[in-house]
Amino acid sequence: MKRIDAIKKIMKNIRDELVISSTGMISRELYAVKDRPRNFYVLGSMGNALGIGLGIAINSRHKVVVISGDGEVFMSLGTLALHKKLNPKNLKHYILDNNCHSSTGGQPTCSDVVDFSKLAPNTKVIKVNEEKGDAPRIPILPKQIARRFKNAISSNRS
Amino acid sequence: MKKYNFIAGIPCSKLKYFTDRIKKYIPCTREDEAMALAVGAYLAGKKPLVFLQNSGLGNIVDVITSLLKPYGIKIDLLISVRNKPEHHAFMGKITKKLLKLLEYRNYKLVM
Numbered sequence: 396m397k398r399i400d401a402i403k404k405i406m407k408n409i410r411d412e413l414v415i416s417s418t419g420m421i422s423r424e425l426y427a428v429k430d431r432p433r434n435f436y437v438l439g440s441m442g443n444a445l446g447i448g449l450g451i452a453i454n455s456r457h458k459v460v461v462i463s464g465d466g467e468v469f470m471s472l473g474t475l476a477l478h479k480k481l482n483p484k485n486l487k488h489y490i491l492d493n494n495c496h497s498s499t500g501g502q503p504t505c506s507d508v509v510d511f512s513k514l515a516p517n518t519k520v521i522k523v524n525e526e527k528g529d530a531p532r533i534p535i536l537p538k539q540i541a542r543r544f545k546n547a548i549s550s551n552r553s
Numbered sequence: 554m555k556k557y558n559f560i561a562g563i564p565c566s567k568l569k570y571f572t573d574r575i576k577k578y579i580p581c582t583r584e585d586e587a588m589a590l591a592v593g594a595y596l597a598g599k600k601p602l603v604f605l606q607n608s609g610l611g612n613i614v615d616v617i618t619s620l621l622k623p624y625g626i627k628i629d630l631l632i633s634v635r636n637k638p639e640h641h642a643f644m645g646k647i648t649k650k651l652l653k654l655l656e657y658r659n660y661k662l663v664m
Contacts, residue, residue, distance in 0.1 A: 438623070439615070445589075446588075447596070455597040473586060474582065476582060541625060
């Protein structure tokens with residue numbers, strides 16, 4: 396499956412959920428598929444998308460969806476253990492696994508020897524093609540991403 | 554500590570008085586993970602605090618430079634400062650300088 400098609404499939408079932416996407420092409424492709432104030436694009440800070448999602452999930456009743464990649468998850472593998480320990484029922488984690496760092500040229504990761512879905516709850520691994528993708532950079536500034544996301548949460552506390 | 558309603562961090566013997574007192578906090582696996590949780594808490598409307606030892610300051614440099622700064626998010630830090638024995642000496646010497654270099658102002662040091 397193409398990574399962007401996996402993102403389309405995930406977003407098809409999204410209603411009011413807060414979506415946190417990891418750095419690199421995943422955030423760019425999410426923006427291309429469906430931009431909305433309830434998306435939080437983590438443009439830098441590789442490895443921390445799940446941590447941000449956990450911080451939101453345990454501090455609100457919002458449903459939170461984290462979309463990350465295998466390279467991203469390996470940067471903070473301990474966070475999968477924390478996810479299991481905290482086990483918020485309102486968080487779903489999708490890992491789009493292409494067994495490489497595609498945005499830097501396809502350098503390999505260790506995802507072929509680890510089953511992420513066994514390390515944490517509500518975690519679904521979707522195997523995707525190794526391809527760079529051609530979604531352009533996200534044209535909105537990080538400060539705007541944060542502001543509109545925070546406003547979207549506070550305007551509808553649940 | 555009443556002004557904070559979300560606390561996460563990595564323990565230090567110098568901060569044991571603090572973790573014993575607050576009781577409720579998220580014990581994280583790394584300092585950058587604690588920062589990520591704090592950012593999530595902030596986005597959810599909480600006032601977060603992260604505690605860590607200065608030896609873990611290097612682990613949050615990327616979060617500060619590529620998440621907090623560009624997104625305009627401020628997280629208060631409580632940092633214990635160790636400067637001995639030898640493996641703590643250099644970070645002990647540069648802790649304040651490093652925070653200054655990072656243009657980080659909202660922190661409290663526990664010497």
